[in-house]
Amino acid sequence: MNLASLNAICPGCRSHFNGVPRRSFFGFQKLPCPHCDETVVYPLTGGYRTFYGVLLCFMVLGLVGSWAQGVAAMPNALAIAAIYALVRNERIRQRVARLEATSPDERVAVRSVVQSQGGES
Numbered sequence: 001m002n003l004a005s006l007n008a009i010c011p012g013c014r015s016h017f018n019g020v021p022r023r024s025f026f027g028f029q030k031l032p033c034p035h036c037d038e039t040v041v042y043p044l045t046g047g048y049r050t051f052y053g054v055l056l057c058f059m060v061l062g063l064v065g066s067w068a069q070g071v072a073a074m075p076n077a078l079a080i081a082a083i084y085a086l087v088r089n090e091r092i093r094q095r096v097a098r099l100e101a102t103s104p105d106e107r108v109a110v111r112s113v114v115q116s117q118g119g120e121s
């Protein structure tokens with residue numbers, strides 16, 4: 001499945017660029033920054049998020065069902081992978097949102113505020 005190109009912001013050098021991402025093992029969108037070679041990771045697309053969510057639901061239901069029958073079942077590797085993917089996805093989404101919130105103009109403003117605060121000594 002081909003992914004649509006996206007407007008990415010590199011967390012390393014803060015440059016904006018457009019590229020077609022590739023899927024990582026867990027389905028995250030990865031693309032290399034053309035300016036500093038850093039690999040930029042973007043969140044899961046909707047289909048993958050739904051897939052992990054549904055997977056997790058079934059795992060939880062299965063666990064609860066086992067416990068109800070008195071079986072001491074543990075979450076299996078698939079459930080742990082789904083939790084990992086969803087937690088990581090949330091972190092990536094927050095990071096991307098933060099990067100996108102700090103447009104170049106705003107970052108200059110923040111930096112000048114920090115400098116004026118630091119220069120009081």
Ligand SMILES: [Zn+2]
Pocket residue numbers: 010011012013014015033034035036037038
């Ligand atoms: Zn970069």
